[in-house]
Amino acid sequence: MRDFHECAESGAPFLVAVVGDAVVGYSIAHHAVDEGEILNLGVAPDQRRRGVGRALIESMLSRLGDEGVVNVFLEVRESNAAAQRLYAALGFTEVGRRPGYYRLPTEDAVILRTRIGYSEPRA
Numbered sequence: 001m002r003d004f005h006e007c008a009e010s011g012a013p014f015l016v017a018v019v020g021d022a023v024v025g026y027s028i029a030h031h032a033v034d035e036g037e038i039l040n041l042g043v044a045p046d047q048r049r050r051g052v053g054r055a056l057i058e059s060m061l062s063r064l065g066d067e068g069v070v071n072v073f074l075e076v077r078e079s080n081a082a083a084q085r086l087y088a089a090l091g092f093t094e095v096g097r098r099p100g101y102y103r104l105p106t107e108d109a110v111i112l113r114t115r116i117g118y119s120e121p122r123a
Contacts, residue, residue, distance in 0.1 A: 013063050017043075017052050027056040029064060029072075036069040041083075053083075057090055065117040072116060075109040077102055087112050 013036075017025035025043040029036055038060060043053045064072055075098065076083045092112035101109035 013060060013067075015056055015059055015063070017047075017056055019047065019052075025052040025056055027060045029060055031064055031067055031069045034068055034070040036064040036067075036072045038072060038074040041074075048082075053086055054090070057086070061090070061114070061116050068117075070115055070117055071113055073111060073113050075101065075111055078108040078110055084110065084112075087114075090114065 013027075013029040013031070015027045016023055022044075024047040025041070027041045028039045030039060031037070038057070041053060041056060043056075061072060072092075073095075074087065074092070076087065078097075091114040093114070094110055095113045096111040098109040098111065100106050
């Protein structure tokens with residue numbers, strides 16, 4: 001909880017999804033110059049596959065784009081196929097791996113990146 005409080009106080013992009021009176025998801029990021037990283041995305045188990053995660057990521061990408069961010073990175077567990085499908089649908093591609101990054105169980109982190117607010121120069 002302390003980490004969330006510190007992120008909110010620091011001005012880091014922090015989004016919360018609410019349905020009725022319940023918090024059903026959140027996303028936290030940070031950025032410097034033209035690079036950003038989505039640090040965490042969480043969605044309540046009973047709200048998964050209802051568009052909450054997609055809405056949070058799309059909103060976060062928009063917010064980071066408004067700050068001049070071009071490259072956005074995130075890490076996801078190698079076994080989290082559902083999250084990887086969501087991120088791929090939002091334009092993220094694999095750019096690397098961190099072997100043994102996650103614990104309980106130990107598993108690789110897949111590093112993903114997308115580019116926002118950028119278009120290739122026309123020839």
